[in-house]
Each structure stands twice: as C-alpha cells, then as structure tokens.
Amino acid sequence: MIRLGLRLTISGGREAVIRLVILVTAVGLGTGLLLAAISGINAVSTQNDRHAWLWTGTSIEPAGPAKPSADPLWWHISGDIFAGQEIDVIQVGASGPTSPVPPGIPRDPPPGQYYASPALARLLRGTPADELSDRYPGRLAGVIGDAALPSPDSLVVIIGRTAAQLARTPNSVQVTAIATTLPGSLEGERNHRGLHLRPPDEGTEPSGIDLILSVVALALLVPVLIFIATATRLSAARREQRFAAMRLIGARPRQVSVIAAVESTVAAAAGVAAGFGLFFVLRAPLAVVPFTGEPFFPGDMSLTLPDILAVAIGVPVAAAVVARLALRRVHTSPLGVTRRVTPKPPQVWRVLPLLAGLAELGFFVVHGRPPTVPGQIQAFLPGFLLIMVGLVTAGPWLTMVGAQVLAQHTSRPDSLIAARRLADDPRAGFRAVSGLVLALFITTVAVAAITTQSAKDLGPIGGHAAAGVLADDLAGQPLLSRGRPSPTAAVPPPAALLARLSRIDGVHSVIEVRADAGLTLPRQLIASGGPAGLVSCAQLARVAALGHCPAGAATVAFPQFLANAPAGRNLARITWPAEDASASQLSGMDLDSIDIATNGSRSAVEQARTALETANAYPAIGAPLTLGELSTQQNSVNNAYQQLADVVILASLPIAGCTLAAAAAAGLADRKRPFSLLRLTGARLGMLRRVVTLESAVPLLAVAVVSIGVGFAASAMFASVQLQHTLVAPGAGYYLIVMAGIAASLGIIAATFPLLRRITGPETARNE
DSSP states (O other): OHHHHHHHHHSSHHHHHHHHHHHHHHHHHHHHHHHHHHHHHHHHHHHHHTTGGGGTTSTTOOOOSSOOOSSOEEEEEEEEEETTEEEEEEEEEESSTTOOOOTTSSSOOOTTEEEEOHHHHHHHHHSOGGGTGGGSOSEEEEEOOGGGOSSTTOOEEEEEOOHHHHHTSTTOEEESSOOOSOOSOOSSOBOTTOOBOOOSSOOOOHHHHHHHHHHHIIIIIHHHHHHHHHHHTTTHHHHHHHHHHHHHTTOOHHHHHHHHHHHHHHHHHHHHHHHHHHHHHHHHHHHTSOTTSSOOOGGGSOOOHHHHHHHHHHHHHHHHHHHHHHTHHHHHOHHHHHTTOOOOOOOGGGGHHHHHHHHHHHHHHHHOOOSSHHHHHHHHHHHHHHHHHHHHHHHHHHHHHHHHHHHHTOOOHHHHHHHHHHHHOHHHHHHTTHHHHHHHHHHHHHHHHHHHHHHHOOOSBTOGGGTTEEEETTTSSOTTTTTSSOTTSOOOOOHHHHHHHHTSTTEEEEEEEEOOTTOBOOTTTSGGGOBEEEEEHHHHTTOGGGOBOOTTOSEEEEESOGGGSOBTOOGGGOBOOEESOOHHHHTTSOEEEEEEEEOSOHHHHHHHHHHHHHTOSSOOSSOOEEHHHHHHHHTHHHHHHHHHHHHHHHHHHHHHHHHHHHHHHHHHHHTHHHHHHHHHTTOOHHHHHHHHHHHHHHHHHHHHHHHHHHHHHHHHHHIIIIISSOOOOOOHHHHHHHHHHHHHHHHHHHTTHHHHHHHTSHHHHHHO
16 A cells, blocks of 8 residues: 555556645645744743853852863953943953863964954954944954854953952952853842942843743744644545545555655655755745844754654654545545535534633733743743634634625625635635734734833833933943942042043033932832032033023032933923032032043944943943943843744744645645536636635635734733733734735635636536
8 A cells, every 4th residue: 555655646646746836846845934933942941041151150150061270360341332232241351271161262362462243343444443443452362252242243352351350350259160151040149249240231031041942932833833734634525526536446445544644754754854955945044033032043943863763753753644534425425525525613612722721811911920931931821822713713713604605695696605605614724824823913012011011111211302311321330430449539620631531523522410418309200319529501502402401500410320211201301409519619529420421433432431441440330331231231132022023923824824825726636627617607807816815815804803802912912910010902914914915825826827727628527
C-alpha cells in the first residue's frame, strides 16, 4: 500500500502533480512562518540574556559560574544619551593582571583607551567631537564583540580608568566576576553602598519575558498552525471521492488510510524541507524587524534541536492525522461520499468554549488579578486561548446561521446558491476565513489594550514647548559636585562652562537653580509637592516655556528638579511663587541644578550635553536629559508594548491572507465539476463569481462581527483588571486596519476568478 500510495502521489497524472506542488508550496510557506515565529521567540530570550553582564556590581547581581578573580576590578556603570538613544557607559579599572574582563573585548582597557560597540563607533566617527566623542577620554582601542551586545544597534562604551580614580568615585564597586545571568527580579536593586543603581539598558526580568513570549505564542503561532492545517487539507474533497471509489471496488478502510497518509506525509515532508529553506532565506531580513524595540543579530534567530525535531516530525505527522480524520465519511459510507450526502449541521454547543473564555476573564474582573506576573499570565492566557479556540469552534455554527439569514432575505439565484451551499457544509465555508477571523480578534485586543494604556499617559513633561529644555538635574546631586564625597558642597557656577554654553548655536538661555533648604512647591504646581530652589526672574523671562514670574518679583521658587514636573502640565502657563531673595543674593548660594533652553536641534542639545558632562571631574550616574527625552523614557514600557502590538498585527493579517488564499484556491479546485455543470446549464460566469464571493463573505462578516465584539469585551475586562483603566475606544487607525483587512480578503477572493474561468469549461464536466 505504501508503494501504491507513492505511485499515486507522484505518478497520478497532471492533476496529481499540480496538487502535490500546491500542497508542498502551501505547507512550505506555513512551515517557514512557523520556524520564523519559533526562532523569533528564541531570539527574544537570547537578546535579553545579553543584558546580564551589565548587572555586575549590584546587590541583586546573580551568581555566575565563572571562578572569581584574585585581582578585583573596579566597576562603575552610568548612562549617557545621544539623539534620544541610550548609551551604556561602563568605566573599569583593573587592579591586577587577573582582573575579570567584560565580554566582547580581549582585555580591560588601560587608562586613556576605550572600546565602543560598532553602532557607537560609527556615531563617533560620523559626529562632531563636541557633540559626542569629547565625553569619553582617550582614544578608541577597538569595537565590542556581539557577545556583549543585546542588539546590533546597542550603544555601549567601556572606558579604561585607573583603579585609584574609580576608588575615589562614588557609585564605584569592586567586582571579582562578571555576571552571566539576569537577576530574577529587577526591582529594588542597590549596590553594597546602599545606592540605587541599575544599568540604563537593563533588559527584561524573566516574568516579563514570559509575558512577551506568551503573547507571541498565542498571537502568532495559533494563526500559523491554522494555516498549516488548512494547507494540508488542499483538495480534500477530490481525494475523498477518489478514496470512496477505491472503497467501492473493494479496498479495505486500512488500505485507504495508508494511501491517504502516504500522500499527505510525502507532500508535508517536502513542504517541511521547503519551509526550512524559506526560513534560512528570510532569517536575515526578519532579524532587522524591531520586534522588541531593537533588531536582532541574524544568528540569534536560531532553532534548537527540539525545535527542529518538533517541526520536522510534527508537521508530517499532523498531516497524516488530518488525512486520516478527513476519511471518516469514506470509512463510514463510501456511497455517501460519492453521492455527496450532506454532513450533519453544527450544533449550538459550539459556542460554549467562547462563553467559557469570556467567563474566565470575568472571574478576575470580580475577584481581582493575581499579585505576580506569572500568576497574571496563568490567569489571563487561558481565557484568551479559550476565546480563540471558541471562535474557531463556533465559526461553523455562526456561518450556518448567517447562511440561513441570507436565504430568508434574498431571492437572487446567486445568493440562494451560496446560502444553500453554506448551509449544507458550513464547516468548509468557515474554514477558509478562520485565520482572518482570528487575526481580527487579535488586532482588536492589541489595539484596544494599547489605546487604553496610552490614555493613562498624561502627555509630555512640561508641555510640548518645553521639550527642548535640557535639564541637568536627573542625577539628584548638584552640578559639578555630583560624584564628589560631599554632594551638598557649595560649588559656584564656572564662568568657563557658562561661556561655552553661550557660544553654542541654538542655546537660548541658561537657568541656574540655586539651593534654598526647606523650600518646596505646592502639589498643584509640581508633582507630590517637590523640592524647590530659587531662580532669577531675569533668566526665567528669557524662557517662556518654563513659566513666568509675578509682576515686580526678582526671584521665584522654581522646581529643583524639572524631572518632577507633572506630565501633561504646560509649564508656560504657571506663575511661580515670588520669594524675598534678591538677584544679587543668588550668586552666593549653592547651585542645585541647571536648565538649558535650546531650539531642540540635535546639534544644540548634544553640544550642551557634552559641555555639561565634560565639566564634571568624575562621572555621574545619569546624563542630562531634555524634557522630551525624559517623557520618552517614562513611556518606554508603553512604547515597547506598542511595538509588540504592531508586530503581532502586521504578522497575523498576512498569515490570515495566506490561509484565505490557500482555502479559496482549494475550494475552487474541489468544486470545479459542479461549477462547470452550472455553466453548461446556462449560468453566467459573473453569477458564479458572485456565488464564490458570497460563500466567503457571509462567514467572514458573520463571524467577524462576533470576533470584533468579543475582542472589545475581552479587552474591556483585561483593561479594568490589568491596566486599572476603563476601556478607551480605538482611533480611526483601527477601523482603517479592519476595513483594509476585509477589503484585502475580498481582493484575494477576486484573484481566484481567472482560475474559476479555466476550471469551469465544458471539458471539465466531460472529463469528470
């Protein structure tokens, strides 16, 4: 039987060859997408693991397998920024020849040298020195290897210092080994001196990675698996008729099952081989997609041995199982198949999984969410999975209901034919659009959740007009005394620094915030009633974006740290409280912070930032940031989820289109004889086209309405529990995506019309 099955597969005439090629192509495309999704999941974990070494020197630093070094390494990590991109700055001072070496470099850099990541090295070469390279002392000794970089775009610099220099620098620690694994939790980290310290590019803790991978697995793998299942059913009806004929001439059920399994397995195995080839072709282009906000190294898009075996064995086995299940009617009644007996209609119980998924989410609306991220994943993931399974399960019943409604409200021949065919076999009608229905549900949930999350953000700090103000206050210590043993020591503003800032093209004004112990601002002016300093009204008058003074005032209370300014509050409208100090008295007070008003251009901002950083004798924890950059950082989590949602939407819709295209082509091939007979009896080709369109449009629209409605219901429950916010309706972009998806689906159906003309000629009915 196996030999006969192979012969029928590859020597069954032109139709068998075409069927085999189509099946191999469809399974290959599905397998390639499946492998890309799996390798993307692996790449997320690999990328995140490369952040581990940056956690060296913190109290929650995980123990690595490396043997501790006899000569400790002085370690100081801080952050810098350039054009909105974060830079990890690691300063090291070796105390001996056996001091540990960070990954990606051959040795610890000596004083006067530094290593930079390839992306940062390109920036250093292509950017004026007063905008970037002047911040890092010495010369570039080489580039950092990929082993230390989460992404090809990562900006990292490792600067060599003497051990004595770093020993005198606050926030520096001695380490005897480089961390090799991420800590279990990234919250509450402090080094042994009690300082709140974390790397700028910190990665994602394991529970967050679990959340990301769960979303990816649910939103991408399920549509891909449906596509593969659809592909393995190509020409299923034609094969049923052929196998039923074999049964009628004496073939036993087991023999027919073996032949069907051989045909499906051969095609699936060839498709899997093609899918692996497609994956290796697409791996490099897919690696540049910023799935997590940063692109991957192509090598990170890798497959483990279990992944390879699961796909290489699982897809052919699944194809054989699908072929076996498709022969149930053949085994039960071969005469019923040859005479096309109408299958039993789907029952209303099919909506139960859908209702169960909604009920599961509703349970947590009433009882609240679990306190931990793993618990939240276990709480919400089964509910969304049940809903997705429920949509697929309930789809045939909803299709049948839609067909009955169409039949009751139409008298056109094409509508009646389409409604009757859908009512006879609603499973086949829904199967073609099942992928798109799931894609619409995924899109609805993703867009609604992101829209609701975005609504929680009040807007940019200080208002849009203040976005270009560079605030050198984020380290929490006074200018020029940051990093010194006594951060409260009085340091007068250096005339050289102020003169350098005044010469920068694009710097409009400098506001010096002077210390005044115990001075605070009311809560309505600054977040949480933050600490205040004193500023000169003459300086403030030159920066309208930061507010103004009362009439006649010489000095006012002003935020000590602009980072505390409430998001969404327009500082330009604030009248700051007047104080008794005179402008001449300010010059003798300590300098708390300095705010620089720029025109927002990259050149002005970066030159001013470089001037501030190079004015410090010792490194600070953080870099001066513009208020626009600070707003972006505070919204970074929301931006990351937005990126994830975009990738999910842009991936699920094309996969759904592939599923629809495969199902539509297979449906035409299976029904070419009835369509050709209709043409022989006088039916016009235009009427057949309307029949084909309605057979796909009715289940699509009927189930899509339910899918979108369920998506909004699930999003509302998720938002109220997880996001702690009422659901916010998506904007016009969501509705454009939905309409574009439905229009593209109808376009895919219309693309099959030339095939309909070719397969419905008189010769088809004669040859059948």
